[in-house]
Amino acid sequence: MFITKKHLSRRTFLRAGGATIGLPLLGAMIPAATALSQTAAAARPRMGFFYLPHGAIMANTRYGAEMNRWTPDKEGRDFDLKPILEPFAAQKKYMTVVSGLGNRAAESPAVHAIHPGTWLTAVQPPRSQTPNSAVSVDQIAARQIGQDTPLPSLELATEGAGGSSSCDATFGCSYARTISFRTPTTPMPMEADPGKVFERIFGRGKSPEERTEIANDFTSVLDLVTAEVKDLQSGLGADDRAIVNDYLDSVREIERRIQLLKARDLSSLDLPEIPVAVSSFDERLRLQFDLLALAYQTNTTRISTFMMCAEVSNQSYAHVGVPDAFHPLSHHAENKASMEKLAIVQNYHSKVFSEFLAKLAATPDGDRGSILDNSIFLYGSNMSNSNNHDSFPLPTLVFGNAGGKIKGNQHVRYANHTPIGNLLFTLLLRAGVPVDKVGDSTGELAEV
Secondary structure (H helix, E strand, C coil), X not given: CCCCCCCCCHHHHHEECCEECCHHHHHCCCCCCCXXXXXXXXXXXXXXXXXXXXXXXXXXXXXXXXXXXXXXXXXECCCXXXXXXXXXXXXXXXXXXXXXXXXXXXXXXXXHHCHHHHHCCCCCCCCCCCCCCCCCHHHHHHHHHCXXXXXXXXXXXXXXXXXXXXXXXXXXCHHHCCCCEEECCEECCCECCHHHHHHHHHCCCCCHHHHHHHHHHHHHHHHHHHXXXXXXXXXXXXXXXXXXXXXXXXXXXXXXXXXXXXXXXXXCXXXXXXXXXXXXXXXXXXXXXXXHHHHXXXXXXXXXXXXXXXXXXXXXXXXXXXXXXXXXXXXXXXXXXXXXXXXXXXXXXXXXXXXXHXXXXXXXXXXXXXXXXXXXXXXXXXXXXXXXXXXXXXXXXXXXXXXHCCCCCEEEEEEEEEEHHHHHHHHHHHCCXXXXXXXXXXXXXXXX
């Protein structure tokens, strides 16, 4: 937890040996758990949740099937790939198209302000400027299967928060800027700077030797801080001692993660240079995916969330022949030409994601097949027809076979407005995460 409103100053806790450790770094830590051996016997799936704003061109416009660019016509294993899904042809055996899903939690006049933040909770937040929703499924998974990696979870983006319309006078800005909530009141920030992502994955420093030296220095500082705080405990009351114990748990969690980072053998990997300046959106998107692939490969994390664009993004896609800004284009007014351009943008997102999947499919995961064989990835949006801002039918794909627990290579169609919470619940079960329900879920999707 964050240590605030205490009689002892923050500096009393954090300063030792001439060094200072920022409290926010400690307060964000999940309590330490016993590390598990990284063996096949202890193997756990990797999970990822990849969010696209502004929906997809589906058969829910006035043109119906004529303008459907997403939903396959056929169900079962012999399903067809519409234009937005065509880039996934090589990953079809890993692919599950799930149709018929909706999310009541995202239905609100606030529109963009709550769409991202309700995608992985299936819970509509109360009317308040202060976040207060539910723990998102990625963080539920991180508590169960992410604790024996240096990073229990990794939150990525490609750009900062969107325009002013992504905030709302009723719900504030918290739900529009992230898809991940560590607690109902703690949104997880999404990191859009590849340089900072590199440092989170591999540590600070330009070489392995420098990174090890910095990690050792940090460990020494933690030792000093721990000793100083323990000396203070004898003069504290019971409540304050409990607070200090929570603080020490956070320090131990940092120590644990540093030891896990130092224990990794990266000698066989060709690590990229530390990203300094990224000139284009396309380069940043691809670089973030490359870094995430390395994070999975090195077992730095098993859980990730990725906002591939900001909600209310005004990003231009001139590099694929669509110079229009993304958000204005999403208000296509059911104009065929605008919808076709939007489909090109959505096809581009699919193409970049398919390249990421191809890398994981080609990366061995011990003697258990590839990383993709043993992963569970959710790819889609919490919006359907972006012109109407509706939340049914949601464009939803699942990739990966979860070590044989997900069938793949099928299009499954459920009754209209089946809660997306049912799919989130199912994916947690396939990952071996015990859970009673997710949001408004009503049961497992056995066919997935």
